Amino acid sequence: MSGNGRIPNWADVTLVPLVSVLLAFILSGILIWAIGESPWAAVKLMVEGAFGSSYGWGYTLYYATNFMFTGLAVAVAFQARLFNIGGEGQALLGGLGVALVCLYIPWPHWSLALLAACAGAAGFGALWALIPGYLQARRGSHIVITTIMFNFIAASLLGYVLVNVLRPQGSQDPSSPRFPAEVALPKLHEMLALVGIPFSRVPPVNISLLIAVGMCFAVWFLLWRTRLGYQIRAFGESEPAAEYAGISPARITIYVMLISGALAGLMAVNSVMGEQQRLVLNAVEGAGFIGIAVALMGRNHPFGVFLAAILFGFLYQGGAELALWTSIPRELIVVIQALVILFTGALDNMVRIPIARLFALRGAR
Amino acid sequence: MITARIVFARPSDPRMSLTHPPQMRQETAASDIPAIELRGICKAFGPVQANKDISIRVRRGTIHGIVGENGAGKSTLMSILYGFYRADAGEILINGRPTEIPDSLSAIRAGIGMVFQHFKLVENFTVLENVILGAEGSALLRPSLAKARGLLKDLAREFELNVDPDALIENLSVGHQQRVEILKALYREADILILDEPTGVLTPSEADHLFRILRGLKEQGKTIILITHKLREIMDVTDDVSVMRRGEMVATRATAQTSPTELAELMVGRKVLLRVEKTPATPGEEVLRVQSLRLVDGQGVERLRGLDFTIRAGEILGIAGVAGNGQSELLEVLAGLRPATGQAWLRGAVLPLSGPGADAQTRRATAVAHVPEDRHRRGLVLNFHAWENTALGYHNDPAYNPTPWKMDNDAIIRDTSAKMAAFDVRPPDPQLKASGFSGGNQQKIVLAREIEHAPDLLLVGQPTRGVDIGAIEFIHQRLIRLRDAGAAILLVSVELDEIMALSDRIVVMFDGRIMGERLPEKTNAQELGLLMAGMA
CATH class of the missing domain: 3.40.50.300 (P-loop containing nucleotide triphosphate hydrolases)
Structure with missing residues (x-):
C-alpha cells in the first residue's frame, strides 16, 4: 500500500543490483576522471586483470571463494534476522582450527587432512559464534555488539597463541611454522589438468572453491528444503509467529549462529590451508567484513551470494591490477569497493523505488 | 449506484464572502x-x-x-x-x-x-x-x-x-x-x-x-x-x-x-445473514477444566487473577470483555505461549501451565488448535507463501516430513490447495504470499489450517476482526460446524454481537477476573455491558 506497487521477482533480484552496481561504477569513473586518469583505461585494466587471463581468473576465484564462505555466513544468520558481524573473528578462529589440525596430526594424504581441517575450521568458527549466540538467546545481549567485540577478542587471542604457542623457536615472525607438504591442497590448475584444460599455476585458487560452491547449494537446501530452514526463516520473518508455531527462538538463535560461525570458519581452509600454508596474524584480511557486503548485495540468497562473491573477487583482483599499473592510489580502489557496497547495500531503495514506478507505469498502460 | 451529484449554488462570489462578518456568514451558510x-x-x-x-x-x-x-x-x-x-x-x-x-x-x-x-x-x-x-x-x-x-x-x-x-x-x-x-x-x-x-x-x-x-x-x-x-x-x-x-x-x-x-x-453488495443460524448445543463430556489460573506479567502486574471455568465437547464458551482485561493472556496461556500458575485438565489429563509440556508444539500434539487474535503478528508470516503458512505450527507433521531431513514442499502445497478449496479462499493460489490476500481470506487460511487438523479444543481470538461481512458469515458457520462435530471452542471477542450470536455460554471478564456467567438467550447487551465495566 505504501504507494509504489511491486516489482516482479526477477527484476528485484537482477535488475535492482545491476543498476546499483552500474551507478557505483559510473560514480567511480567520475572519481577516476577527476584525479586525471582515464576511466575507460581503468575499467579495461580491471576487467582484463581479473578476467583476461587464467592468472586473473585464478585470483578472482580465490578471493571469491573467501567471500562465498563469509557471505553465506552473514546470509544464513540474516535469514533469522541475526546480524552476525563476527565473521572476521570466526574465520580467524577457524584458521586456528585448521592450523592445529595440520600441524599436530600427521596426515598421510591431503584428502583426509582436508576433511579434518574442514571439521576443525567449522568447529572453531561455530564455537566462536556460539558464545554470542548463547548470550543473545539466553541473556538478551545484542548479537551485533557481542560479535563485534568477539572480533577483537579473536584477534588478541590469535596474537597470543601465535606469539606464545605456535611460533617456532627463534622466529621473529608471529606466525605458525609451515604446514607439512602432505597437507597442501590441490590447486585448480592441477584439477583442470586432469581434464586437459591448461590453467595458470600461480594463483592460489584451490579445491576449496568447490567446497564453497557446494556450501552455496547446501545453504539453499537447508533454508528452503528442510524443517530447520523453515523454522529459521519463520523465526526471521516474524518472531511472534514463530513462537505461536512452537518454534523456540532461543534454540533457533543458537543453531543459526552455529551454522553461521561454521561457514565463516570454513573460509580458513581456503586462505590458511589453501594459500598461506601456515597461520599468520592477519590471515582473514577483512574478508569477514566483505562478507556482510556480499550478503547484502546477494539479498541473503545463496545464489546471490555466489554472484556477489565473484563480483567482489573481481573488484579485489582488478583493483590490485589497477594499483600495480596505474598511478591510481590503492585507497581509491577501496573507495570503489565502498561505493559498490554503498549502492548495493545501503542505497537499495534509491534504485528500487524508481524501478517500481517504471513497472507500475508499464502495468497501468 | 453513485449518488446523484447535486451542484449547489455557491455563495455568489467567494471573495465577497470573505469580507462578510463571521456571524453573517454563519447565517447564510445555516442549512x-x-x-x-x-x-x-x-x-x-x-x-x-x-x-x-x-x-x-x-x-x-x-x-x-x-x-x-x-x-x-x-x-x-x-x-x-x-x-x-x-x-x-x-x-x-x-x-x-x-x-x-x-x-x-x-x-x-x-x-x-x-x-x-x-x-x-x-x-x-x-x-x-x-x-x-x-x-x-x-x-x-x-x-x-x-x-x-x-x-x-x-x-x-x-x-x-x-x-x-x-x-x-x-x-x-x-x-x-x-x-x-x-x-x-x-x-x-x-x-x-x-x-x-x-x-x-x-x-x-x-x-x-x-x-x-x-x-x-x-x-x-x-x-x-x-x-x-x-x-x-x-x-x-x-x-x-x-x-x-x-x-x-x-x-x-x-x-x-x-x-x-x-x-x-x-x-x-448482496443479501447477508446478520444472525447466525445454529441449533442448540448438545454438550458432551468435559474437554477443558481450568482452576485458579493466575498470571503475573513481566512488570509484576497480575493479569489473570484466579480463573475457574470448564468447556465441554460440542459447545462454544464465549469470553466477553473490553479489550485488555486478560482475555488475550488467557488465550496465550492456554495455547502454551506463556507460563502461568494454577491447574488445568484436558480431557481429564493434567495440562501443564508452565515448565515442560507447556509449549505450543505439545499443545498442538494434544489436539489443541489456536486461531490467534492478531493474525498479522502471530497467525501468519506475511512474507511467506500461503503454503508455507499452512505448515506454520504443523511443520513437524509426519505428512509434511516423509524423511527426517527434507520437508515435502509438494505435499504441503497439495494440502494447501485442498484447504483453500474447502474454505473458499480467494484467490486459491498456494504460491501467493500471505500479505497478498484480503483480511477475510487471510483469516480463512488460518482457520483452515487450525480447523482441518480436527482439534478437540479450538482457542479462537477475534475471529472476524478486520474481516469483511461476507467472510464473517462463512467463518461463523465454520465455527458452528466444528462445534457440531463435537469440538470444544473457547471464543474470545470484543464484538459483543459476535459473542451473543455464537456462544452457548458466555463468561464476562473484567480486570483479570470472571465477573459472571450468562446464557445468551437469558441475557442482553445491557447486562453484559455492566459486567464488562466491572459492575456486577
Whole structure:
C-alpha cells in the first residue's frame, strides 16, 4: 500500500543490483576522471586483470571463494534476522582450527587432512559464534555488539597463541611454522589438468572453491528444503509467529549462529590451508567484513551470494591490477569497493523505488 | 449506484464572502451549504484504486456516518480530508469554499479535527500538556496551560467531557483517553470532527457516554463524521449515512429512512445473514477444566487473577470483555505461549501451565488448535507463501516430513490447495504470499489450517476482526460446524454481537477476573455491558 506497487521477482533480484552496481561504477569513473586518469583505461585494466587471463581468473576465484564462505555466513544468520558481524573473528578462529589440525596430526594424504581441517575450521568458527549466540538467546545481549567485540577478542587471542604457542623457536615472525607438504591442497590448475584444460599455476585458487560452491547449494537446501530452514526463516520473518508455531527462538538463535560461525570458519581452509600454508596474524584480511557486503548485495540468497562473491573477487583482483599499473592510489580502489557496497547495500531503495514506478507505469498502460 | 451529484449554488462570489462578518456568514451558510463537500475524489495507490470518484455532502450540524467493509476506502477518504494523502483528482469544499488540504496543519486551520482509532497521545504527559501539544501558542507554556485549563472546565460542564486536567494519560481509562483526543480537537477550534472507529475499544456504557457527548456537540452546531462498521451505532446516533464499497460511494441515506439490513446489503453488495443460524448445543463430556489460573506479567502486574471455568465437547464458551482485561493472556496461556500458575485438565489429563509440556508444539500434539487474535503478528508470516503458512505450527507433521531431513514442499502445497478449496479462499493460489490476500481470506487460511487438523479444543481470538461481512458469515458457520462435530471452542471477542450470536455460554471478564456467567438467550447487551465495566 505504501504507494509504489511491486516489482516482479526477477527484476528485484537482477535488475535492482545491476543498476546499483552500474551507478557505483559510473560514480567511480567520475572519481577516476577527476584525479586525471582515464576511466575507460581503468575499467579495461580491471576487467582484463581479473578476467583476461587464467592468472586473473585464478585470483578472482580465490578471493571469491573467501567471500562465498563469509557471505553465506552473514546470509544464513540474516535469514533469522541475526546480524552476525563476527565473521572476521570466526574465520580467524577457524584458521586456528585448521592450523592445529595440520600441524599436530600427521596426515598421510591431503584428502583426509582436508576433511579434518574442514571439521576443525567449522568447529572453531561455530564455537566462536556460539558464545554470542548463547548470550543473545539466553541473556538478551545484542548479537551485533557481542560479535563485534568477539572480533577483537579473536584477534588478541590469535596474537597470543601465535606469539606464545605456535611460533617456532627463534622466529621473529608471529606466525605458525609451515604446514607439512602432505597437507597442501590441490590447486585448480592441477584439477583442470586432469581434464586437459591448461590453467595458470600461480594463483592460489584451490579445491576449496568447490567446497564453497557446494556450501552455496547446501545453504539453499537447508533454508528452503528442510524443517530447520523453515523454522529459521519463520523465526526471521516474524518472531511472534514463530513462537505461536512452537518454534523456540532461543534454540533457533543458537543453531543459526552455529551454522553461521561454521561457514565463516570454513573460509580458513581456503586462505590458511589453501594459500598461506601456515597461520599468520592477519590471515582473514577483512574478508569477514566483505562478507556482510556480499550478503547484502546477494539479498541473503545463496545464489546471490555466489554472484556477489565473484563480483567482489573481481573488484579485489582488478583493483590490485589497477594499483600495480596505474598511478591510481590503492585507497581509491577501496573507495570503489565502498561505493559498490554503498549502492548495493545501503542505497537499495534509491534504485528500487524508481524501478517500481517504471513497472507500475508499464502495468497501468 | 453513485449518488446523484447535486451542484449547489455557491455563495455568489467567494471573495465577497470573505469580507462578510463571521456571524453573517454563519447565517447564510445555516442549512443549505454543506460543512464539507467532496467532489469526484480519486486516489490510487499503484494499481489499487482506493477511492473512485467519491462525492459526498455532509450537512452542517449533523452527525454523518460512513460505513463500509475493511478496505472499502473509508480511511483513505478521511486521510485525504485530514491532509495525510493528496487526492489524484477532485475537490474539497469546506463551508462551500474550495480548500486545498496539503497537510494536517491546513486541515486544522480549516476547522477539521480528527480522533484516530489509535490515540496519538503522549503517555507520560498530563491531560493538559497533551491538549496544548502542538498548539502551545508561545514559547512559554504557562499562558496556554491556563487557557486550556479554563476551556477544559467549560467543556466539562457543557458536554460531560470531564477529565482531570492534571492526570497522566497512562493512568486514564481508554474512554477518558478518547475524551482527551476530542478535547484536543476542540481546543484547536475544530468545527468538523472526524471519529475513526471510536467505539472499538469502549465498553457499551462508555460508548453510550461518547454518543451523548457527540449529540451535545451537534446541538452546539458542530459537524461530526463517524466512521464505523457497527450498524447499530449508525442507526442510534447518525442523521445521515453514506455507504462505501470497494472504493466507491454507493449510497447516501437519511438514517431514519433506512434499515440495518439495507445498509448491510449495500456494504456487501448482496443479501447477508446478520444472525447466525445454529441449533442448540448438545454438550458432551468435559474437554477443558481450568482452576485458579493466575498470571503475573513481566512488570509484576497480575493479569489473570484466579480463573475457574470448564468447556465441554460440542459447545462454544464465549469470553466477553473490553479489550485488555486478560482475555488475550488467557488465550496465550492456554495455547502454551506463556507460563502461568494454577491447574488445568484436558480431557481429564493434567495440562501443564508452565515448565515442560507447556509449549505450543505439545499443545498442538494434544489436539489443541489456536486461531490467534492478531493474525498479522502471530497467525501468519506475511512474507511467506500461503503454503508455507499452512505448515506454520504443523511443520513437524509426519505428512509434511516423509524423511527426517527434507520437508515435502509438494505435499504441503497439495494440502494447501485442498484447504483453500474447502474454505473458499480467494484467490486459491498456494504460491501467493500471505500479505497478498484480503483480511477475510487471510483469516480463512488460518482457520483452515487450525480447523482441518480436527482439534478437540479450538482457542479462537477475534475471529472476524478486520474481516469483511461476507467472510464473517462463512467463518461463523465454520465455527458452528466444528462445534457440531463435537469440538470444544473457547471464543474470545470484543464484538459483543459476535459473542451473543455464537456462544452457548458466555463468561464476562473484567480486570483479570470472571465477573459472571450468562446464557445468551437469558441475557442482553445491557447486562453484559455492566459486567464488562466491572459492575456486577
